[in-house]
Amino acid sequence: MDSMQALYTTIQILIRDLKDAWQHIEKLEAEKQNLNNTIVQYQEAAANNPQTNELNLELDSLRGNQITVVEILVGEYPTYLENLKECWRNGRKIEAVKRMRAFTGAGLKESKLACDELWNRWSKDYYSEDNHFSEKTNKLEQSKF
Numbered sequence: 396m397d398s399m400q401a402l403y404t405t406i407q408i409l410i411r412d413l414k415d416a417w418q419h420i421e422k423l424e425a426e427k428q429n430l431n432n433t434i435v436q437y438q439e440a441a442a443n444n445p446q447t448n449e450l451n452l453e454l455d456s457l458r459g460n461q462i463t464v465v466e467i468l469v470g471e472y473p474t475y476l477e478n479l480k481e482c483w484r485n486g487r488k489i490e491a492v493k494r495m496r497a498f499t500g501a502g503l504k505e506s507k508l509a510c511d512e513l514w515n516r517w518s519k520d521y522y523s524e525d526n527h528f529s530e531k532t533n534k535l536e537q538s539k540f
Contacts, residue, residue: 434516464499472498479510483517 467475475498482491488510495506 463500464505465494466508467495467498468512479513480517483514488514505537 467470467479470476478494479491482488483495492503492506492515495501495510496503499506501509519522
């Protein structure tokens with residue numbers, strides 16, 4: 396009987412230890428899920444933050460991952476292009492030239508010419524999409540004569 400009692404006691408201890416271990420595992424799983432949720436929230440917040448994009452672009456250029464002006468002009472890098480378009484929307488041409496230089500490592504003249512090209516392209520798109528603004532302007536000018 397003593398051996399049976401010892402075996403029974405040992406099994407009870409093992410069961411108790413297994414329950415404790417299982418509860419600990421469940422706590423760890425819950426903490427892991429909370430951490431994953433927090434990471435997702437931070438990633439979403441960072442993705443929606445314009446400063447994050449600017450920092451990533453600056454880091455890319457510091458790491459030597461510079462791209463060419465032509466690659467930006469043909470739209471191979473939409474993040475960079477959108478960053479420059481934001482400057483265009485806000486009328487910050489000098490800022491756009493600075494960013495173009497940071498992205499590409501190009502000189503001032505080349506960056507300014509590239510930004511001028513983008514400005515012209517976007518302005519044409521803007522006015523052609525804006526309720527046929529250019530047609531209205533042409534009709535107005537013709538009516539003066």
